[in-house]
Amino acid sequence: MSTKFIDAYLDGTITAPELQQLNALLLTDAKARREFAEILNVDSALAAMAAGWTKDEAPVVRQTKWRATTPRWMAAAASVALLLGGWWWQDSQSAFATVEKAAGVVEMADGSSLRGESHEIKAGSVALVTARGARIVIEAPAEFRFESAQRLHMKRGRLAADVPPAAKGFTVITPTGDAIDLGTRFGVDVPMSGAAEVHVFQGEVITKATGEKAKQSLRGGDAVTFDQGASTSRELRSSAFIQADEMSELTAGLAAGQRARAESALTNLKNDPALIALLDFESDEAQPGVFRRVQGRWPGSHAPEFVHVGDHLKLDVGGDRDWPQLTLAAWVRIDRLGAPYQSLLHTDGWSKNNPGQVHWMINRDTTMRLALIGNTLAPDANERDGHPDSRTAVLPEQGRWVHLATVYDSQTKTVRFYLNGQFDKETRQQVAHPARLGPAQIGNWNQQDRKLSGRVDELLLLGRAMSDNEIRALHAAGNPYR
């Protein structure tokens, strides 16, 4: 008799007089209160289960009758609950996501199912598809777990999500805030230390820093940092995230044995008598500077990442002599375009008293520049800005690892630019001083200037001019893509 009112209350169809009766009953009858609490408890457990439920889950084995239970299942359920860290309601039959591609990830295999368990990947990147069709790429080092097909907890790591309408509402939960998708493409970066960031490439995302009362609506091009319970807007780093299309080429590169080729090429370079410096960032010795240490071109390899204004890496090499010839090369992944000058390598000094000091950078129009102080252009040189610049834009709109190289020769008085191993342009100089190095910064110049936004890997300084063929081979050997 009491359940009739409880059911009506639950359905929202209870009338005022009925509610009065229910109130009276619950006030006086402890047994009715208990029944009431239990029904609502089941109701809430069903709702929690439904939140993680998806239509296309594995077919359920039909059972025709309700059998009596053995106590064993309780132990099993308890251990599952323990495994899930308290996410007890999830259906152990249904996968929240499937691994589409694991590139250099030893902890996961292609095609494996992810449920509510925690995952830690130390190296590589993994592409996942959720049960509702959202495509997620997560880059190591990362720790994460799905709470349901629609809720992903990211303790740390970097994620790019492409969310179709069917998965609208997909939510990424970080230690410092949440991002709720409204059918869109976005990225979330949870660094080892510091606040999480949300970057919206397309569409709309709702964000809420932990502890913040109001939610924020972000649109394509917007980005925020969750900082001390507030969302602070920041510039977009669209290319800081590996996306699904890049994943397949990275996987193919690994499968083709590119990494071994790159390593043997590095060994050869290290034996080059003209070598000034070769930074592969694999040494555990702390490099001086301010930057994040993140994954490089290969699973588990390292690269410095420059995120904030003033981030830099210090390098002091080759300062004891002049370099009549100099080859500069690096793999870079630039997060964003259009910043005024991005520093690839700037000698600290830039003084007429010390001609030949080197500034190697990306211009605001994304061409590459090599400027040596005191040098002048040949009269026939066609340059907009008084310095040798490359012709082709350094980066496509979609960020990827690109190989940049510049060969300087003070004897032939030429500066030659290369993009991804391809010769781009030669600029002739009238006055060409031998190059001078010494104390320099990568990613910045003198603290707060010429900010590079992105990662640098395998930076090479060679005291001779590499040929076109050598540059082509350098790119081919170090290319992570296929």
Add this chain to the structure above:
Amino acid sequence: MSPTETERHHRFLRSFTAHEPAVRAHVRRLVPARADADDVMQEISVVLWEKFDSFRDGADFKAWAFGVARFEVLAWLRDRGRDRLVLDEEVITKIAEETTADEPRLEQQREALEHCMKKVPGDQRELLMQAYQPESRIHEVAQGSGRTVAGFYQWLHRMRKLLLECIRRALTQEVAS
């Protein structure tokens, strides 16, 4: 963010994520509809974070959160319950007190649901999950199942009852064994 601030966040999140399902279930027992529970939960999570400083390390987070939850539910009922058919404050307070004490058993019940759901035939189980989708419209789900709305509600009542019976049975056997 300062290291202590980050650490505080982490401590909070660890506790909150661990107990969120229980707190949500607790709230659900005190408000008329699931959507109401979602509303109140948002408020509660904010309050818990704001008051986290006053939470003593080593104390029972769940009990503390239940206390905050009860207060927030009552505030919500006073604010928004005016035009709705909600239970008396006195009843709510009684249920909140009794279910707080009874929470270990209620939690076992929620855990046992998963086991009992496996006994529900696949198509019915799917229907049940459809009905409980966060934004489901009951009359559409009812129509899809070939039932009238009233008939569908009847079926829902029966399913909930069957599940509750299965759960009780499972827990009794556990105690007996």
